[in-house]
Amino acid sequence: SGPSLGRPKKDEEQDRPQARKDAAARNAVEGKCGEGKRSYGLGRIRVRLRETSETVIALQLLVMNLERKLRILFLPIFRLLMNLCRQPKWA
Template sequence: IIGNLISQSSLSLLSKDEYRQLLVIHELYRQQAEMYKKKTHRVDHRIVSISQPHVRPIVRGKAKANVEFGSKVAISVVDGYALIEQLDWENYNEGITLRESIENYYNRFGFYPEAILADKIYRNRDNLAYCKSLGIRLSGPRLGRPSKMEDKTLEHVARQDASERNAVEGKFGEGKRKYGLGLIRARLQETSETVVALQFLILNLERKLRVLFLKFLHNTILYFDNRNLDCL
């Protein structure tokens, strides 16, 4: 019916938003027809919202929500500050972002990190070889079956790295609890990405404020201690 109306009329009668919705609906219909014909429930770049066609369903397998909708953010944490490494609406593999994150670190600070405390998904052979070529220690046990004679020191370092890596998960939890990172209401893709970036900016500013406050408090305590010593 819509095709007949288009052939008998002109698309110029539609507003910009209406024309955009028409294109989205055409693509949505194509995807649904493809899944119906192939008898599958999956299609690339699947549209789940006409008003927000950039949003993708991301299967997480969580007990509370098996599928989540929203942007996927990969971050790094340096000295307690969270840095956005990649923000995308597609369900990408985080392991492919490590090399770019390492080069971003070099561009920011002028040198490569001594060690990277990363999740298991980052520990593939390509990333391990790349880190080894730069003299970077990538945390975690070596690939393959663990040896029975594995050094206890290496095992202790691996546990310590895993414990320190919890700071990354803590940043996401802090952002969702205190700064509304999990309650973004922006509709446009560009606006949503801007809001996410602002949330991490505020999170880092709060971190900087706490560091400055602790330095001020420490210096104040030292001043009063020295004053008391002089009086004695």
């Protein structure tokens, strides 16, 4: 969303919640792009063709998603292993 076209409304407060939601969504996307540039090298793409650039970016986003899923999967397994190691062994 952006500023509405045409004559300004008398009550501008009605557009604020929508603008706030849009800003929150943009912040999430910009944060993920920044993480990609810092951690995954998205800022260092130096390919010339458009198709190649899009492919490299798509692969980097795939790697980002896979690493996130791996972190989510690894944490419960790690906790389970830690709990198994802490239990006393009888007999």
